[in-house]
Amino acid sequence: MIDLRAVRETPDRLRASQRVRGEDETVVDRLLDLDSRRRTALTRFEELRAEQKSAGKAISSAAPEERDSLLAGAKELATRVKQAEAEAEELGTEVDRLLREIPNLVDEDTPEGGVDDFRVLEEVGTPADFDFTPRDHLELGELLGAIDTDRGAKVSGARFYFLTGAGALLELGLLNMAMQQAVANGFTPTIPPVLVRPETMEGTGFLGAHADEVYRLEADDLYLVGTSEVPLAGFHADEILSADELPNRYVGWSSCFRREAGSYGKDTRGIIRVHQFNKVEMFVYTHPDNARQEHERLLAWEREMLDKLELPYRVVDIAGGDLGTSAARKFDCEAWMPTQGRYRELTSTSNCTDFQARRLNTRFRDDAGKPRHAATLNGTLATTRWIVAILENHQRADGSVVVPEALRPFVGRDVLEPVKGR
Numbered sequence: 001m002i003d004l005r006a007v008r009e010t011p012d013r014l015r016a017s018q019r020v021r022g023e024d025e026t027v028v029d030r031l032l033d034l035d036s037r038r039r040t041a042l043t044r045f046e047e048l049r050a051e052q053k054s055a056g057k058a059i060s061s062a063a064p065e066e067r068d069s070l071l072a073g074a075k076e077l078a079t080r081v082k083q084a085e086a087e088a089e090e091l092g093t094e095v096d097r098l099l100r101e102i103p104n105l106v107d108e109d110t111p112e113g114g115v116d117d118f119r120v121l122e123e124v125g126t127p128a129d130f131d132f133t134p135r136d137h138l139e140l141g142e143l144l145g146a147i148d149t150d151r152g153a154k155v156s157g158a159r160f161y162f163l164t165g166a167g168a169l170l171e172l173g174l175l176n177m178a179m180q181q182a183v184a185n186g187f188t189p190t191i192p193p194v195l196v197r198p199e200t201m202e203g204t205g206f207l208g209a210h211a212d213e214v215y216r217l218e219a220d221d222l223y224l225v226g227t228s229e230v231p232l233a234g235f236h237a238d239e240i241l242s243a244d245e246l247p248n249r250y251v252g253w254s255s256c257f258r259r260e261a262g263s264y265g266k267d268t269r270g271i272i273r274v275h276q277f278n279k280v281e282m283f284v285y286t287h288p289d290n291a292r293q294e295h296e297r298l299l300a301w302e303r304e305m306l307d308k309l310e311l312p313y314r315v316v317d318i319a320g321g322d323l324g325t326s327a328a329r330k331f332d333c334e335a336w337m338p339t340q341g342r343y344r345e346l347t348s349t350s351n352c353t354d355f356q357a358r359r360l361n362t363r364f365r366d367d368a369g370k371p372r373h374a375a376t377l378n379g380t381l382a383t384t385r386w387i388v389a390i391l392e393n394h395q396r397a398d399g400s401v402v403v404p405e406a407l408r409p410f411v412g413r414d415v416l417e418p419v420k421g422r
């Protein structure tokens with residue numbers, strides 16, 4: 001949730017942010033109008049309450065012949081006080097509702113435009129020049145006995161799969177490697193719940209424009225998370241953190257669930273776009289003044305993982321129109337996919353400033369002892385999708401796949417060999 005006081009002081013900042021996102025600018029005027037009316041109603045309520053108190057004192061000291069008249073006036077005044085209070089509360093509810101619909105203010109360095117208007121910051125590594133026709137990840141996965149989408153569909157439907165044999169070992173090794181790297185850099189490891197209450201899901205900003213991506217269990221009024229960012233953001237809800245301990249860094253390993261609404265016909269082959277996957281996610285609470293530097297650190301840790309896996313990739317700065325509700329700025333790392341001849345997203349890291357913390361009431365005490373909302377950030381350190389890039393970039397002509405050296409201790413194999421009879 002954005003800071004209403006900041007909107008009052010610099011409304012053009014929100015207007016500019018809405019333009020960069022491709023969102024409605026008139027929401028600023030609606031918000032300011034509602035806020036002004038709410039504050040006027042509160043003032044009127046407080047004035048009437050003061051008048052009511054004075055009237056009560058007058059009644060207690062009035063002569064008997066005056067008391068009936070004063071009591072009648074007090075009764076009318078009490079009605080007006082209730083009406084003024086109800087009006088102020090109604091307008092306050094409207095202000096809160098509108099505030100929760102407005103996305104975070106974008107960082108001033110965020111590129112303008114939509115999904116195709118990202119800024120390429122750097123390209124790392126050189127795509128392999130195969131002397132054979134490379135197989136895609138699904139063909140390789142089937143040769144290796146690692147991926148079974150047919151049985152996944154039989155059991156659960158489209159966009160589900162089994163990871164078997166080498167595939168299961170590869171994912172477990174990858175996620176373990178990511179957890180170990182995070183712990184080595186001071187993160188507290190967690191395995192969070194994957195079902196959360198509505199207030200937690202809404203507080204992180206996932207029930208706005210992207211609500212149709214979320215699975216809901218209506219009978220229990222719980223949501224399946226699409227990232228452990230959600231439970232980790234709720235971890236310190238309604239708490240005041242110790243400023244001396246900031247930043248608080250957590251890393252979560254969880255299964256993730258996405259409906260993939262609106263993706264009909266996209267990436268239907270293999271495990272690039274699926275309903276269930278596993279992910280290791282970094283999550284940080286920090287002082288707002290340090291959020292930009294922490295964002296750079298998260299990106300550096302993501303790049304460290306990609307470098308260890310010897311994958312060619314590029315770093316992109318996502319445009320405002322492609323940002324999620326909570327993000328002020330987002331960097332993606334996209335790995336080269338040989339059989340697609342293009343880069344595909346493997347990691348994202350977002351600076352959510354104090355947007356989520358305001359919604360979830362997560363604060364810390366500043367040097368003056370005054371509570372302030374913390375900044376929150378998140379970043380992907382490994383997911384199931386990384387298997388796609390590993391298989392395709394490290395394949396050999398016979399269908400075997402070389403396991404990157406840094407990953408071998410976690411997988412227990414140097415090379416993944418095709419399974420006989422496939």
